[in-house]
Amino acid sequence: GAGVSQSPSNKVTEKGKDVELRCDPISGHTALYWYRQSLGQGLEFLIYFQGNSAPDKSGLPSDRFSAERTGGSVSTLTIQRTQQEDSAVYLCASSLGMGGSYNEQFFGPGTRLTVL
Amino acid sequence: AQSVSQHNHHVILSEAASLELGCNYSYGGTVNLFWYVQYPGQHLQLLLKYFSGDPLVKGIKGFEAEFIKSKFSFNLRKPSVQWSDTAEYFCAVNLLSGGYNKLIFGAGTRLAVHP
Numbered sequence A: 001g002a003g004v005s006q007s008p009s010n011k012v013t014e015k016g017k018d019v020e021l022r023c024d025p026i027s028g029h030t031a032l033y034w035y036r037q038s039l040g041q042g043l044e045f046l047i048y049f050q051g052n053s054a055p056d057k058s059g060l061p062s063d064r065f066s067a068e069r070t071g072g073s074v075s076t077l078t079i080q081r082t083q084q085e086d087s088a089v090y091l092c093a094s095s096l097g098m099g100g101s102y103n104e105q106f107f108g109p110g111t112r113l114t115v116l
Numbered sequence B: 001a002q003s004v005s006q007h008n009h010h011v012i013l014s015e016a017a018s019l020e021l022g023c024n025y026s027y028g029g030t031v032n033l034f035w036y037v038q039y040p041g042q043h044l045q046l047l048l049k050y051f052s053g054d055p056l057v058k059g060i061k062g063f064e065a066e067f068i069k070s071k072f073s074f075n076l077r078k079p080s081v082q083w084s085d086t087a088e089y090f091c092a093v094n095l096l097s098g099g100y101n102k103l104i105f106g107a108g109t110r111l112a113v114h115p
Helices: none
Strands: A005-007 A010-013 A019-024 A031-038 A042-050 A053-056 A065-069 A075-079 A088-095 A111-115 B003-006 B010-014 B019-021 B023-026 B031-038 B045-050 B056-058 B064-068 B073-078 B087-095 B103-105 B109-114
Touching: A005 A088, A010 A019, A019 A088, A019 A111, A031 A075, A031 B103, A042 A065, A042 A075, A042 B103, A075 A088, B003 B087, B003 B103, B010 B019, B019 B109, B023 B031, B023 B087, B031 B064, B031 B073, B045 B056, B045 B064, B045 B073, B073 B087
Parallel strands: A010 A111, B010 B109
Antiparallel strands: A005 A019, A019 A075, A031 A042, A031 A088, A042 A053, A065 A075, A088 A111, B003 B023, B019 B073, B023 B073, B031 B045, B031 B087, B056 B064, B064 B073, B087 B103, B087 B109
């Protein structure tokens, strides 16, 4: 596709359940990022992938959060035992790589997660 | 810790007024700088970016920003706003050392333009 796509667009879940959020980056983009946008915290970095490896996981808020990327393309963000404070819009972005204009990040539409 | 400050959280203007949104960052090394815009119900879109060279950068829709390294600032300007500029604006910094490759965002500025 032409842009970054994310699915589902909306997810409502009950507290304690696990959820998986999917991101399809722009074709050819080697770098992929997850961010979270919430009312109280603004836009926060979660994790960054270069290829299939994640050199920076510093933004993951707890060990309930994990992410993987396979084939240098699709990424899945998993939240286990969801809590109400996990409610937010989860944004995925991708870039060509690192360095100069390769750093420009293109954002997807996000997944709005609501934990009841 | 590195941070980005946007001084105005809410701005209300009439059409044709001039706009300046402040952005300051705290990081002494090399940075890339960005302004993103989020229109109501839409996803983040890039307005403009600074990587190197001319510190005055032009973006889409008549926006421009000036990088002043000595002030750690990257303020966004538009000479004459339109109703369609109503949106939330985010300043972001990409740190370029220590293996970092992530955007640090400001808290955002909500702009409302009245006709």
